[in-house]
Amino acid sequence: MxxxxxxxxxxxxxxxxxxxxxxxxxxxxxxxxxxxxxxxxxxxxxxxxxxxxxxxxxxxxxxxxxxxxxxxxxxxxxxxxxxxxxxxxxTGHEPPEPARGRGLDPALVQLMRQQRYVSYLCDQAWDVIEANVVAARHCPWLARPGANVMTWAFSPEARYQLRDWEDRWAASLLTRLRLAWQRRPDDARLDEVVREVRAQPGVAALWDSPASAAPDPLPGDGARPMFFPLVAPDPVDVRVLACGPYDDATVRWHLVMPVDSTLAFP
CATH class of the missing domain: 1.10.260.40 (lambda repressor-like DNA-binding domains)
Structure with a gap:
């Protein structure tokens, strides 16, 4: 310094x-x-x-x-x-991990709920904290008690909605999960999520493959196909945006936005 x-x-x-x-x-x-x-x-x-x-x-x-x-x-x-x-x-020290479970900023929750696309908040282990009405309608799993983004994304159910699952979704998500797991070795909840994900069909082999350790496993511009039967008869290309409060690294806001901005999510 x-x-x-x-x-x-x-x-x-x-x-x-x-x-x-x-x-x-x-x-x-x-x-x-x-x-x-x-x-x-x-x-x-x-x-x-x-x-x-x-x-x-x-x-x-x-x-x-x-x-x-x-x-x-x-x-x-x-x-x-x-x-x-x-x-x-x-002063040459690694900052301590923020404590999970801080109170949510009401302004952030309100902003998340006002979005016209799938929008939700999750913590560092990808446990869902809040989701908007659009998310509950088009991704009903987000509204279930105990929902977790990663455990759902690697479940057989998810592979129907996340199209081209192995090539376009799995490697990217697995990279993020693995990096978080390495960064937070004392996070018991994240440990639990990793064990559950690895137990899903075919995931252990993906975990050990070079693709899931690649620095940027997303092809093209990051758009990936997702199926929303209430929106269109064919899969829709989406981008997943993530951001968070300036002073709270324990919360992440995710917004699933279609590449075609004219699409309406009823």
Whole structure:
């Protein structure tokens, strides 16, 4: 990390500290005077380090700050996930995995429900959290209790709706599942999803094939055929768009959009 980046991170950290009132953070420690923010000494006392050592962090000095110290700073200042991730990476540490199950932003849910195409929210293990009315009508499995995108996508049922399943869908989805599984070795729910997917007919062989480990298994422009009997008598080419809230990596919003934008989804 360059000196300029470290110094900029230190400036942000000072601003985050000064925005944090002393009362909730200090707990049983006595607050000195009538202050409206935490001092560097307050932080050092709670972290169990010298004031000079903590001050070096805010000055952007390149030192070996322990992961425990950085986690303590995040906890004391109640940093948002994006702030905590920046502080971890800026001090040479991998950010912790965000906790699953954070409250959903009502604005995101409302936006997801307003779409005129299949639209749904899922978590990091592809468990479906919310789906709009269009999704429930054209992909009824999304509205079932306990629905999971990956376990459905590799089921015999899915291979009827996801046309050219093995060539156009399976390798791409399997790549994403495998990469997520490697990134989060302690995710018990994702482990469970992988076991269920691998148990589906033919998936074990696909898992071991070079195609599912390819960096970009999607042919062409990423459009894939999907069958919607209420929309058209033949399969429709669709693109699956994915995005998420800026400060919450645990939620992903998926939108299944037809390449032909004139198609109506009743």
């Amino acid at each position: 360059t000196n300029a980046r470290r110094e900029d991170l230190g400036r942000m950290l000072r601003a985050w500290r000064r925005a944090r009132g002393p009362a909730p953070a200090l707990g049983s420690l006595p607050a000195r005077g009538h202050r409206t923010y935490l001092t560097q000494l307050d932080m050092a006392l709670q972290l169990g380090v010298s004031e000079r050592w903590y001050r070096a962090l805010e000055k952007g000095e390149d030192r070996r700050y322990s992961r425990e110290m950085i986690a303590g700073v995040c906890r004391i200042l109640d940093l948002a996930p994006q702030q905590a991730a920046a502080l971890h990476r800026g």
